[in-house]
Amino acid sequence: MAKYFDVHPDNPQTRAISQVVGILRDDGLIAYPTDSCYALGCRIGNAKGLDRIREIRRLGSGHHFTLVCRDFAQLGQFVQINNAVFRLVKASTPGSYTFILPATREVPRRLLHPKKKTVGVRIPENVVTQAILAELGEPLLSSTLLLPGQEEPLTQGWEIKEELDHVVDAVIDSGECGTVPTTVVDLSDGEPEILRVGAGDPSRFE
Structure with a gap:
């Protein structure tokens, strides 16, 4: 049964965040809010957590997973960025964008796109997510909480708790x-290619 955390969206309770991070460090899988929609998250080194995300979402081997990073310095440890890309990404973070970039050796092979050796990265503008990342001290391996057969992600913490109670270890609800x-x-090739139009304004990359 998943633990349920009711967390203030603007002033996350320190104790709750510490408990969530404790679950992550014990190789748990969480459902958590971001600045775009809910996501599933675990530690980068949690191979079983990755398998659980694949199973919940029924994802194939070509799916791009995302490393949700606290800041630009952390992001730079996991992807290769030239000067032109640096300026583009820096100007758009934090925000509702995921960038596909060539991975560094810091990224486990199982997280890479099998052919391109790339990985998704993002820096969210969400207080609760940032609090979790700050306490954890490393990125979250993450994937949008979009269940098979559904057109939109789940939006309510209680709804997620009911739906995923026996397949995740914690649900964080902040409204x-x-x-x-x-x-x-x-x-990844230097020139922007928009793969999905979502919450972030795509015009700066067109």
Whole structure:
């Protein structure tokens, strides 16, 4: 049964955040709010957590997973960025964008796109997510909480608790979350390619 945390959206309770991070460090899987919609998250090194996300969402091997990072310095440890890409990403973070970039050796092979050796990265503008990332000290391996056969992600913490009670270890509820996932921009070849139009304004990459 998943633990349920009712967390203040603007002033997250320190104790609740510490308990959530404790679950993550014990290789737990959480459902948590972001600045675009709810997501599933676990530690980067949690291989079983990755398998659980794949199973819940029924994802194939070509799916791009996302590393949700606290800040630009952390993001730079996991992806390769030239000067032109640096300026584009820096100007758009934090925000509702996911960027596909070539991964560094810090990223476990199982998280990479099998052919392109790329990974998704983002820096969210969400107080609760940022509090979790600050306490954890590393990125979250993450995927949008979009269940098979559904057109939109779940938006309510209690609804997620009911739906996923026996397949996740914790649900963080900080009020209603949006239904629109991030805008995904592939920058792996240097030139922006918009793969998905979502919550982030795509015009700066067109």
